[in-house]
Amino acid sequence: MTKVAVMGGGSWGTAFANVLADAGQARTVLCGRRAEIAAAVNERHENPDYLPGVKLNPELSATADPAEALDGAEVVVVAVPSQTLRANLRTWAPHIGPGAVVVSLMKGVELGTSLRMSEVIAEELALPESQVAVVTGPNLAREIAERQPATAVVACPHEPTAVRLQHLCKSAYFRPYSSTDLVGAELGGAVKNVIALAVGVAVGMGFGDNAKASLITRGLAETVRLAVALGADEHTLAGLAGMGDLVATCSSPLSRNRTFGERLGSGLTLEQVVAETKQTAEGVKSSESILALARKHGIDMPITEAVVGMMHHDLSPAEALLAFMSRSAKPERYGV
Numbered sequence: 201m202t203k204v205a206v207m208g209g210g211s212w213g214t215a216f217a218n219v220l221a222d223a224g225q226a227r228t229v230l231c232g233r234r235a236e237i238a239a240a241v242n243e244r245h246e247n248p249d250y251l252p253g254v255k256l257n258p259e260l261s262a263t264a265d266p267a268e269a270l271d272g273a274e275v276v277v278v279a280v281p282s283q284t285l286r287a288n289l290r291t292w293a294p295h296i297g298p299g300a301v302v303v304s305l306m307k308g309v310e311l312g313t314s315l316r317m318s319e320v321i322a323e324e325l326a327l328p329e330s331q332v333a334v335v336t337g338p339n340l341a342r343e344i345a346e347r348q349p350a351t352a353v354v355a356c357p358h359e360p361t362a363v364r365l366q367h368l369c370k371s372a373y374f375r376p377y378s379s380t381d382l383v384g385a386e387l388g389g390a391v392k393n394v395i396a397l398a399v400g401v402a403v404g405m406g407f408g409d410n411a412k413a414s415l416i417t418r419g420l421a422e423t424v425r426l427a428v429a430l431g432a433d434e435h436t437l438a439g440l441a442g443m444g445d446l447v448a449t450c451s452s453p454l455s456r457n458r459t460f461g462e463r464l465g466s467g468l469t470l471e472q473v474v475a476e477t478k479q480t481a482e483g484v485k486s487s488e489s490i491l492a493l494a495r496k497h498g499i500d501m502p503i504t505e506a507v508v509g510m511m512h513h514d515l516s517p518a519e520a521l522l523a524f525m526s527r528s529a530k531p532e533r534y535g536v
């Protein structure tokens with residue numbers, strides 16, 4: 201049986217490891233940083249810190265030792281905060297087998313380099329494109345851990361790899377579609393976190409569904425502009441990795457990014473919101489690397505720009521709203 205190591209024992213690493221265990225096509229080992237989480241998964245089939253009350257598949261085992269998790273793993277799934285990926289890969293690299301396929305569950309862009317997670321993986325581990333893939337889509341971890349139905353996209357430029365991974369994670373409640381558009385799949389996932397921050401701010405300011413729908417739709421338009429400029433197929437962004445994830449994240453009180461924005465919009469200071477946020481809200485940091493990428497390619501991303509202003513340059517939600525609403529009148533365009 202294929203061995204899969206899932207590196208990162210937070211909400212999504214745990215929930216996705218449980219999907220793999222429920223799918224029953226692989227022997228799955230979850231690797232968290234803390235021994236007490238691994239012990240709780242092994243002994244009580246629970247991750248009390250991230251998914252309290254959820255019963256995990258008893259076949260799912262866990263360890264806090266990366267060497268043990270990675271030993272013999274043919275597939276390595278990674279779910280750590282994006283900005284920590286490179287440092288983690290450097291410590292894990294000696295234990296990752298040369299033929300292993302490495303799969304990113306992460307939805308961020310690296311600060312400083314503006315590289316997507318699959319690019320960081322390929323660079324650090326010197327892997328060919330057939331061995332690097334992503335799983336993305338409307339996948340709020342808590343719902344999937346509760347075995348509520350969901351769909352996803354498994355993307356790899358080498359289609360047989362995408363299809364192989366698709367079969368490993370397909371279960372009664374999790375339906376993955378395959379794709380060869382890695383760029384579109386990854387950028388859809390990363391940019392939607394930035395748009396969810398903006399939607400959260402609007403909700404926190406007391407605005408209703410018109411404002412939300414406007415941000416989601418114009419957010420998708422700027423995502424498409426960036427993704428297409430970087431080589432994505434614009435249809436990918438109309439699918440689960442783009443519109444699907446954007447709608448789920450921007451609508452859900454479970455989203456950490458939306459919640460972060462909502463707290464800021466309701467009048468808390470950035471410092472207060474950061475102090476209250478225990479889990480990873482990727483859009484806060486990735487907004488900067490996404491804007492850098494957009495500027496490098498001459499792409500206009502006004503919502504992302506407003507989010508960067510609020511997250512990093514003391515722009516108030518009221519000022520961000522004014523800047524957005526007073527932009528010059530334009531014809532509506534979706535994409536390029």
Ligand SMILES: NC(=O)C1=CN([C@@H]2O[C@H](COP(=O)(O)OP(=O)(O)OC[C@H]3O[C@@H](n4cnc5c(N)ncnc54)[C@H](OP(=O)(O)O)[C@@H]3O)[C@@H](O)[C@H]2O)C=CC1
Pocket residue numbers: 208209210211212213214232233234250279280281282284288305306307308339340341342478479480482
């Ligand atoms: N949660 C969700 O619904 C979804 C999340 N994602 C993406 O998955 C990725 C992981 O997010 P998620 O699981 O939600 O995050 P969480 O905040 O729930 O968990 C983060 C995990 O990473 C660990 N961690 C934190 N810092 C480091 C570090 N420096 N080195 C190694 N491990 C570290 C934490 O360990 P410890 O507990 O010891 O701090 C914890 O296990 C993100 O990119 C996110 O965008 C994608 C789809 C859905």
Ligand SMILES: O=C(CO)COP(=O)(O)O
Pocket residue numbers: 307337338339340341393396445448449454455456457458480481482
């Ligand atoms: O990516 C997600 C859903 O697909 C989770 O969103 P948050 O990281 O905002 O919680």
